[in-house]
Amino acid sequence: MRKIIILVSVLLLGVASMSYLYFSKLGIENDAKDLALQSATNNAAILFSFQNDKAFYEIMAGQSLLQQAIGEEKTNLLKQLKESFINKKLINNFVQDQEIYISLLPDTNQTLNFLITVQIRSDQELINFQNKLQSIVKPVVKEKNIYTLQVNDSLNVFLGMQHQVLTVSTSLKLIKNAAIRLNDNPFTAYIKESRLLNKNILAQLYINFNQAPLLLKNIIAGSINGEMALFKTQNSFATLNYNFSKEKILFNGNTEIKSADNYLKLFEQIPVQSINIQNIIPDRTASYTIYAYDNYQSWQQKLARWQTLKNLTDKRNVLIKKVKTEYRTDLNAIFPLYLKNQFITFQLNTGEKLAAISLINGEKVKQLLFDVSEDYSEEIKHFKTADILFTYLGEPFKNFVKPYYVIIDNQFVIANNASTVQSFLNSYKNNKLLIQEPAYLDALNQLPNTSNIGFYINLKNAKNIFRSQLLLKYYQHLQADSGWKEFDSFYYQMSADQNKFITNMLLNKYIKPNPSDSASTR
Structure with a gap:
């Protein structure tokens, strides 16, 4: 009887150990899949996400109201970046069908700027991607894993490449900040949970009201008070699905x-x-x-x-x-x-x-x-x-x-x-x-x-x-x-x-x- 108990105990211990190793490995793999999300959510109050496929761009081409809301300057910037990255087969092969994140972040000199983040496909190696880009990018002096790309005669962008993640912005500051990934970021955890409930959505907007003060400081003149004061302590998040329409801009979530x-x-x-x-x-x-x-x-x-x-x-x-x-x-x-x-x-x-x-x-x-x-x-x-x-x-x-x-x-x-x-x-x-x-x-x-x-x-x-x-x-x-x-x-x-x-x-x-x-x- 004693031998049977010992044998059962050993078997249970073995099963528990194998289960632990399996789920630990699964957790590591899931964390690796979320590296781009961790970069995109760092300091972000507003995050727009969509899948990098042809159908999305065809629909968005007719969304003139959304482009009007963003503004002519930022719309032209996004169009130029699409021409330089998505429309170039050399680059797009590495990010096809991947989730693309556009974060709206406070930048220097009381400005707001975009950070675009995407994770290179798991079957593609970062080193291979970097080698492909050598002919069109230049490394930034004294900055590790950061490069510049000349989009046209008047526009240069910065590229960060680290741990299978590509970040793109006209701001060096945002690229450097995106390299700092917070494993315990509540906004990241919220989005991961939300995505489990909202599958097969073409485009989503995520809002982190905790970061609203940082955003507002770059927009408003003076301090955040009066009606704006509620954003100082607004610990809340939102997930909103874009309702494609030519008549109005509507998000539901x-x-x-x-x-x-x-x-x-x-x-x-x-x-x-x-x-x-x-x-x-x-x-x-x-x-x-x-x-x-x-x-x-x-x-x-x-x-x-x-x-x-x-x-x-x-x-x-x-x-x-x-x-x-x-x-x-x-x-x-x-x-x-x-x-x-x-x-x-x-x-x-x-x-x-x-x-x-x-x-x-x-x-x-x-x-x-x-x-x-x-x-x-x-x-x-x-x-x-x-x-x-x-x-x-x-x-x-x-x-x-x-x-x-x-x-x-x-x-x-x-x-x-x-x-x-x-x-x-x-x-x-x-x-x-x-x-x-x-x-x-x-x-x-x-x-x-x-x-x-x-x-x-x-x-x-x-x-x-x-x-x-x-x-x-x-x-x-x-x-x-x-x-x-x-x-x-x-x-x-x-x-x-x-x-x-x-x-x-x-x-x-x-x-x-x-x-x-x-x-x-x-």
């Missing part, structure tokens, strides 16, 4: 929020909602963010957990007690009962910021808030106590400390200045609303009418805001005929789906109907 204390986590695992609060905002709106949940009482439990993570629980309890003591007003008998299922923060083209909250019974809320408010005018009121709305709705109301407000048609509209509230009332009463604009309606018609979170920019109304925030060359691209001038709407829509958000990202260009077309159909 998902967004994953990683940090437990991220405010957007409060909207996970909530049924999508029919959104209508945007119908009240003025036609001068430059941007807005919409939030929607199913039921305030259940959502408030999520908010309470978020407040605990942010160490805000004591502040909340002190405020509620103070208001009850000083003004004989029980806030817990107002907001949990009368807040509906959606709210919105928005900014006008003047830079003025407002917010609106849907109510179940606006007239009742007016009465209940009487003692904690003071009159500015017959319609406009002012909170006497700070942070009431922040306590019951959280992060989006952080900067509305003691706002002025008006309650009209079951909508609770606030701003930090009474004149801003009055400006809203003038637009609302005169029906000067964004929902009346054909370009805005056209954008909404491209997307589902249910979601949980929506971020919208009216590119024409935001013109003056962009002028004050962006560096001149990026603002000029937004206003150029060959750039974003003809685009009118950007929308990033998120709908909860368990632990992630189904996402639609739209850059829309409204084309006015031709009157002669409608006349001919009569």
Whole structure:
């Protein structure tokens, strides 16, 4: 019996050892296959990937809107690189059918630049590839495994060749940075996991919001604050599949929020909602963010957990007690009962910021808030106590400390200045609303009418805001005929789906109907 036990133990040990060796070897092989991805994701906030095959290039040739969004300069650069690499059989033989990554990265002198990364086919040797290139490249002095290639009379590019990976860029800095591969890069791990679920996709866009600050520093004038401040701590990623179309630029996929204390986590695992609060905002709106949940009482439990993570629980309890003591007003008998299922923060083209909250019974809320408010005018009121709305709705109301407000048609509209509230009332009463604009309606018609979170920019109304925030060359691209001038709407829509958000990202260009077309159909 003892001999049998020893024999079985030896056999089990042998199987375990062989399994370990097999899976270790498999892991090493998988890591080798991901060298290009590791290089491409280093410091990248935006990564576009596609398979190097003829079908992709044929389809992309007709995507004029995407080329317009990228800009004439960068489009011409990509075309020239394609002519120099993909169209040359000597080079393309080594990377045929391989995944090509285009990373958008911050470069020197407040510029953004592309890094193109591709892995040489496993059946081709790097040394053989280097030998083939000897006649057309020159080594860079004092730089190991980096070469230059003259694309044309005015364009030289750098090539990095290391461990079966080819990197190409007009920036030496990006080539050198790409040689530093991080095995524990969360962005790399996220993309690898995402690719297992999204096979046979022709082109994908990956976004690493953790790297957004580095990108934004090269685009904006000044520091990252105000509306941009959310990118400082936005630990999240997105995988978006390119929806090939000649009429619009549309990506579909998902967004994953990683940090437990991220405010957007409060909207996970909530049924999508029919959104209508945007119908009240003025036609001068430059941007807005919409939030929607199913039921305030259940959502408030999520908010309470978020407040605990942010160490805000004591502040909340002190405020509620103070208001009850000083003004004989029980806030817990107002907001949990009368807040509906959606709210919105928005900014006008003047830079003025407002917010609106849907109510179940606006007239009742007016009465209940009487003692904690003071009159500015017959319609406009002012909170006497700070942070009431922040306590019951959280992060989006952080900067509305003691706002002025008006309650009209079951909508609770606030701003930090009474004149801003009055400006809203003038637009609302005169029906000067964004929902009346054909370009805005056209954008909404491209997307589902249910979601949980929506971020919208009216590119024409935001013109003056962009002028004050962006560096001149990026603002000029937004206003150029060959750039974003003809685009009118950007929308990033998120709908909860368990632990992630189904996402639609739209850059829309409204084309006015031709009157002669409608006349001919009569």
